[in-house]
Amino acid sequence: MAEKEFKLPDVGEGVAEGELVNWLVAPGDTVTEDQPVAEVETDKALVEVPSPYNGTVKQLHVEEGQMVPVGDVIVTYDVPEAGDDVSDADASKAAADEAAEPAPESEPAADAGAATEAEPADEAPEPASGRVFAPPSARRLARELGVDIATVDGSGPGGRVTEGDVRAHAESGGAGDDGAGDAAESSGPKPIDIESTRSAVSKAGDAGTAGVGAVADDDAPSPTPSSVEAAGRDRTLAVPATRKAARDAGVDLNDVPTDETRDGEAFVTADQVTQYAQTVTEAKAAEAADTGATGGADETGASTADPDTAAGNGAAAGSREPESVPYRGVRRTIGEQMETSKYTAPHVTHHDTAVVDDLVDVRADLKERAAERDVRLSYMPFVMKALVAGLKEFPSLNSELREDDEEILLKKEYNLGIAVATDAGLMVPVVKHVDEKSILELAAEVNDLAARARDRKVSREEMQGGTFTITNFGAIGGEYATPIINYPETAIMGLGAIDERPVAEDGEVRAAHTLPLSLSIDHRVIDGAEAGQFTNFVMERLENPSLLLLE
Structure with a gap:
């Protein structure tokens, strides 16, 4: 056996350090190459760090919650050398030693497969290490479906069990077969009473x-x-x-x-x-x-x-004592980005209100048809289409100021960032090429990105390349705000809540569905008059959604 040190790799472009959020292994665990061993938060993404070796975890050098510079050693492995001859007896001893170690946090003691991992059933042969190779997501799914993961045949590299394997096993009625459930109940760890x-x-x-x-x-x-x-x-x-x-x-x-x-x-x-x-x-x-x-x-x-x-x-x-909360990870990244934007671009915010009775009716008519295609239709895709029409008409709002080059870059791509509130802070996944996609395509993509952002599964690449950003503070009941530009973009549109409000028309006041709009601009690039014209152009298409058919 050879001792190998594993250093924290560069898990994102330009990242110098990351917070080790969660260990997925413990000392004594046997791991395979590419098996996730830790979760690291860097910039705005939570990423899994894979093992570069097949071997046994000897030592963890970093505590959970610790900031780790890229290049620092985080794990030491015992790795078999090319000439090593591992006998069956040695393999059995390694399996027994591993069973004596506590299970990693990502594999809770209530895992139905824990007993069979430590003591494989005679009729269900295990790898020589005595361990089932499966990522945490597959183990969680197995627990949710009541499947003993030790009985699932893995189709991944090296026999690794995937989520698809777990689902297929559950659908075939394999959950609890061959007394696996009884074995887990009798010899495995039990949840606390x-x-x-x-x-x-x-x-x-x-x-x-x-x-x-x-x-x-x-x-x-x-x-x-x-x-x-x-x-x-x-x-x-x-x-x-x-x-x-x-x-x-x-x-x-x-x-x-x-x-x-x-x-x-x-x-x-x-x-x-x-x-x-x-x-x-x-x-x-x-x-x-x-x-x-x-x-x-x-x-x-x-x-x-x-x-x-x-x-x-x-x-x-x-x-009554104050509580100290670490300022790092996603929260620090957000703070640094907001500081850069606010102290670099002179912000001006233009407020207006669109009467969107027709949009409400159109969305209601299409919502059921969209559901037939397994798509949840919100107002966001309509707003995105209206905004792209406006950006084409007023290209300075789809731009970037390059001060060093003394030029304004007018962008020809329409990639809209959608701000999503998550437990870890604000994330902005980007929908690319909005002008080339239909309403239903946009709805499906927005729903997918938002859900994965909340689950911290959106990739770093999916949060890059935006040219204009939308923030929907109306989702929590707000009307107007002064959103901060997602620098180096030059504009951001804030959406209030669509609700019935009093509207005066032809000398009479009626209740109408209205959408409050808050447009923040970089006043170095965009004039107030142009911001007002852009907003009016967008409002016209929101108030008359049939105009979106021309886009």
Whole structure:
């Protein structure tokens, strides 16, 4: 065996560092070439880093959440050399050693295939390593479908199990065949029983403060910190992410109750750590409530009758402490981009409102037909078509100012970025060549890009090459805003919510569907008058959608 170091590769053009968000392997795991071993967040993309070797993970050099410069060593592998002769006995020993190691966080202990991975069934031969090779997405799908992943035949490289293999196995009725489910139930790790866990630590709180899935016992005595029974083990197995969760929660891993074991040792999952920490916190809060039931003061001197100081999240004094949130990854990238845009391009925002009764009717007529083609039709494709018509008429809004060259580049491609709010921040996937696509094609592509952006599965390349951006703040109920230009573009259109509002026509006021528009421009390139003309041109096509047929 040879020891090989794996350095963080350049996972994106021009990227100097990335945040290691999640390890997909643990020391002792056997991996194959191209198998994802970690998730790294860089720029605006979350990417999987594949292994360059077939071998065994010897050491992880980076903690989850740590920023890692490109070129730093992140994993050390034990890799078989060309002349190595691995006997069956050696392979069996390696499999046994691997089974003794805790499973990686991306393969939860409740995985139905865990037992069969450690102890392959006689009628289902496994690779020499005793491990099923499958990406985390395939394992998640297997759990969702109730499929024992150890019984699935892999069609990928080296017998790797794909999502398609899992689905095919489930559709063929293979889930749970040959007693695999019984084996998993009898020998594999089991999910924690919330009620038994709460009994072990003395039931805490009432129905209003109970943890997820917990049921309060009205007849149980009020718990106190002294009634919380810690397991008090000398040794506990857990994956690195679970150990980090215990440190963050201030919990001793050896105190967390569990009925799961790995190779004869107690094994604890992140969920069990969370439940135990919550129960201890509830017990402390309940004791504070008991000692101050008459409105007196607790040890901190704060009134325990005050809901602000008797909150279910723990100590009264700590509840008012500020929380420090790391400024890095996607949030830092967004901040740097907004700063560059705001301090480089002088922004001016033009506001207007389109009366879109006809557009609402057209979309309602076409929505059902689009659904017949498995396409969810929103207003966005109509807006995109109207904007492209406007950009062709007013090319300065589809441009880029190149200051060093002292020129304005008028672009002939119409690639519209669609801002999507995600849990990680704002992402802007780009729909390319909008002028060459139909309404239904645009609808399908926008839906796909938005969904993958929210799941952090959109690629870096799919967020590049935009010439104009649309941001739909109306999706959360807004009307007008002053959107910041997606630099180096020169304009961005903000969409408010389409809703019924009062409109004055021919001396009368009626309720009409209106669409508020907010156009921000780079005033170095675009004049206010041109911005107004562009908006009017777009509004004309939104108010009379039949004009889009001419585009």
